[in-house]
Structures are given as structure tokens and as C-alpha cells.
Amino acid sequence: MTAPVTLSASLQADWGRVLAVAWKDLTAERRTKSNFNAVVAMAGMILLFFGFALGPDAEGLRNAAAGVLWLTILFSGVLAFNRSYQLELEAGALEQLLLYPGERWAIYLGKLLANIAFVFLVEVITLPLTAVLYHVAFPERWLSVLGVLVLGTTGFVALGTLYSAMASRSRSREVLLPLLLFPMLVPVLIAASGATASLLGGDVMGDSRAWIRLLAAFDAIFIVAATWAFQFVIEG
Amino acid sequence: MNGMAADAWPYVVAAYAVTWIVLLGYSIRLVLMTRRSAVSSAQTKEGR
């Protein structure tokens, strides 16, 4: 930074950079929409296919709904991440992005925000589709379900954004990203589908609170860790 | 319990066999790898 600034002013400047990067990514996505359409189509297909595989029995489908929803979010969302960096790799955009003054982690947080927004938009379509296809009634505690969705998505995207920065620049990125990312997401999958399942079932045992706490801890740990690790990933 | 103990041996033998196959297999891999890299390193030095 060139001008001598106080801590809060410099934080404000970093926050501005975060928003600028997020806005840039979302604008690029809004202008083409190709990625969004493909990911939504993939999500719909996964939901249908799980339905075919699990059979038409309504009760069985309802019990599987939470797990299927989260698998759909993970499997379709993972397609979006590499795209986010592919844009940067074209025409040396990443080098230019790195030349701008300011902290490197601002780039990470910006991309994180953009990816979270993207996955949320996909979920806006996936969620009602799951409810219809898997005969899920509107849950009484819909606000908690929404909270689980936010926490689960954040944890998923926090790691996805970091790992896709590596995978997209390696050979055979299509294979590498899921291979790196999914083992790390086991706690997210278990906790998010556990919480969602118990909330959809009325949460009689009060299971959901433990899962939500686990998700929150996962998010906190990995947002900090990924923000820290990003500087080493992006270095050169 | 005694019945279980009697037919335990095939599993014990299998476990130790697997262990030794893995240990020896990885050792062989290491030996081959070391030899290969030694050969190619010698070749580069000659080439220069």
C-alpha cells in the first residue's frame, strides 16, 4: 500500500478489494450464464437419476431426500469451481489480478463470495426440485434448514475455491479437483445431511444442533486455513 | 467362542501374507526406482 493508512482504513480497502473481485466474477458469470445453466441442468439430472436408482417408493425417497440433496449440491457445485479459475487463466488475467496492490487473501475471499452466491443460486432451483421429486413436505423449521444450507454451502465452497485454484492449473483438472476436494468434505456431507434429515423429520431427537455446531466449527477452521493457505497457492 | 477360534487361522495367515506382500512389494518398487534413477543420472553426466 502506498499511502500510510490506519488499520481500519486498510481493512476497509481490503474489503473493497474483496467485493471488487466478487463483483467481477459474478458479472462475468451473469454476462454468459453458460456455466450456471450447465450446473443447474446437471443438478436436475442428478436428482432424477438418484430417483431412478432409489426406486419410486415414496417413503424411501422421502427418507433419502436430505442425503440426495447434499450429494447433488456437491456433485453439481464442483463443476462450477474450475470454471471460476479458467476465466483467469485465459489471456493472463490472473497475472494482472495479482499485479494489483493489496493483500492476496482479498482475492480468495472475493472468489469465495462469488462462488457462494453462485452455489446459492443453484440451490434456489435445486431445493424446490428436491422437495417435489422426493415428496418432502415444507418443513416446520424452515429457517433452521436455511441455516444448515448456508453453513454447509460455506464449508463446501471454502475448500472448493482453494483447491480449484490448484486443480485448474494442473494437468487433468477434471479428475484432480473432486479427488482432492471430496475426501476433505466428508464432515460437511455427514453433518449437513444429518442436520437436514433430522430437521425434515421434525427433529424429535434434537440431533440437528450438534450437527450445526460441527458445521460452524468446520466453516470457521477452514475459512481461516484456506485464506492463509491461498497466498502459497497463488504465489506464482 | 471356541468354534470361532478354530477357524481363525485362515484369517491370521491371510493377514500376515498380505502384510508381507505389501512390505516386500514396496521394497521392490523402491529398489527398482533407485536403480532406474541411478542409471539415468549416469547417462546425463555422460551426455554432458
Place this chain on the structure above:
Amino acid sequence: MAENTLRPMSAVAPSVAEPLVLRARAPWLVALTWLAPIAVIASQAYFIAASAPDRDMGHLQKIMYVHVPAAWNAFLAFFWVLIQSVRYLWKRDERADLLAAAGAEVGAVLTGLTLVLGSIWGRPTWGVWWTWDARLTSTAVLFLVYVGYLALRGLTDDPERRARWSAAVGILGALNVPIVYMSVKWWRTLHQMQSAPSTLDPTYTWGLRANAIAFLLVLIVFIAYRYRGLLAESVLERQLDEAALSRRVRT
């Protein structure tokens, strides 16, 4: 990112790395190379013969003399990866990166062995080849994390970048181990409880310890030789690069 061939291959100068390759016949390594297999054979043979059949497990208990040491040493190897990864990011020493890579590979081999042995033990004990037990399942997840680590290394060409990236993946992976374990454990206990009775026979515990130490020697020898191979590869790559560079300068 365009690959720039004019960039130095790594942070370590050849003059530092070269003697290390040559000094691989270090006396301690030669000694350990002989000692490790002897220790493994001796401790296995002794405790197979010495241990009486367990009250609950019968002769199956003997599988524990390989299963538990493999598991302990696999975890040790991944702890080693964590330490070397941190050391790499701190010191930027290429050797730390190669030590981490060697540890990850040997650790993955031991984790795979642990899983197969757990399965062989589980079949007569529980009647199934696989159970969604917390320890077994989180070991499987750990195995996948390090398969990913090794895949990343295999698919990244630039040595310096590969080192940075895999260090980050190694640290985050280690960070995830307790979280995975906790989540799988809760997931189990919310459904059903499965407790294993602990055996406190002193022969048994000593058998585990002796075999674990024998396996530890094997682990050290494996990591040392794998490291040596990686170092040789790295030096070779640098030589090839220099050769190509000098040819380019001459023409």
C-alpha cells in the same frame, strides 16, 4: 500460467543437494536396512508363538500385531507430512518437500495395508468385511486425502509450485483428521453404539509395542529410500534443465 524454462528449478542449489544423494549410503541407513526386517520377523514370530489365544478374539488377536502397528505408523507418517509441510512453507527448503512426499507415499501404503487388515479381522469378528466404525471409516477418508495429495503431486510439473501446493494440501488434510473422526463418530453414535472390549493382557500390549517399533524402523527405512529416489530425480531434472539451457545458449 506459461511454463518458464529459464526459471531456476528449485530453491536448493545443486551443490547442496548433490552430496546428499551420494551420501545415501550413510552407516545408519545401512544398519537400519538390515535391522528393520530382522526386527519385524523377530517380533512377529515371538509374539505369534508367545501370545495365548485371547478370551474373546481367540487366535484372531494375532492379526492385531500387524494391524495396529500399521495403523499407528500410518498416522505417524501423516504427522511427519504435516511437520515437513510446515517446515517447507517456513524455510522453503526443497528437501522438506521431498521428505513430506516420501512420508505421504509410505503413509498411504501403510494406510492401505491397515484397511485391508482391518477388513480381514472384521470378517470373522463382526461377520462383515466392512463396518462403518468410526476409526475404520476415518482411516479410509484419510487414505483418500493422501491419495489426492499424491495425485496432485503427480499432476503438477513445476517443482516449486508442486512443493507449495502439496504443503498446503498436506496441512489442511492433517487439520481435517480430527474433524473427520469426530463427525464419523457422532454419525455412528447417533445411530447405534458399538463398543469393543479392551484387552489388558500384558503380552498383548507388549506385542503391540514391539511390533510397532519394528514397523517404525521399516517406516524410517522406506521414507529414507523414497526420499533418496525423489532427491535423485530432482537433481536429475535440474541437470537436464541445465543441459538444455547450455545447448540453447550455445546455438
